[in-house]
Amino acid sequence: MLTSVTGVFLVACIVELLRRRKLKEKYAFLWVFTGLVIIPLGFFPSALDSVADAVGVASxxxxxxxxxxxxxxxxxxxxxxxxxxxxxxxxxxxxxxxxxxxxxxxxxxxxxxxxxxxxxxxxxxxx
Structure with a gap:
């Protein structure tokens, strides 16, 4: 759950920085994408282990x-x-x-x- 809250907080911070024009759009896309990838990991932690097994990583x-x-x-x-x-x-x-x-x-x-x-x-x- 902490992972999802962190992802939501990250996306909210990026949106606020964009709104205040403190962050350029070309950088914001990457950070928003990162936040959107983090959010589901908190709700489905076993999915990460499944992906790790699929690519041959131990955990x-x-x-x-x-x-x-x-x-x-x-x-x-x-x-x-x-x-x-x-x-x-x-x-x-x-x-x-x-x-x-x-x-x-x-x-x-x-x-x-x-x-x-x-x-x-x-x-x-x-x-």
Whole structure:
């Protein structure tokens, strides 16, 4: 019964995080699916042992442990890929900003002084 309550609590938390826009939909699907798989295990614990026997695992607990570790491995792999992609994107954006700063500095150095403009005034503003 505790397993089912945990699954319901997990699904409710995911739905609430989605509602508050604290969790992206692309991640929520996986977590909701996990919660929906956990819920029936509390109501039918013998089904887990039947599945374990069918796949050749000694007990349902061992199967859950293996699947949990495999699940966490996949999550870590996906998040590592995402972090690598974001690091590359951040580096590219930093390089583009640096190049734009150089261009702006060069334009300011080449621009003739405007005698009607006061220091610190925005371009195009009248003083």
């Amino acid at each position: 349902g607990v061992s199967l859950i442990l293996f699947l949990g570790v495999a699940f966490l491995f996949v999550i870590c792999l996906q998040l590592s890929w995402e972090v690598g992609r974001l690091e590359e994107e951040s580096r590219t954006l930093s390089e583009e900003v640096a190049l734009l700063r150089i261009d702006v500095r060069e334009l300011h150095e080449r621009a003739p002084e405007n005698p009607g403009r006061t220091a610190g005034a925005a371009p195009g503003s009248r003083t």
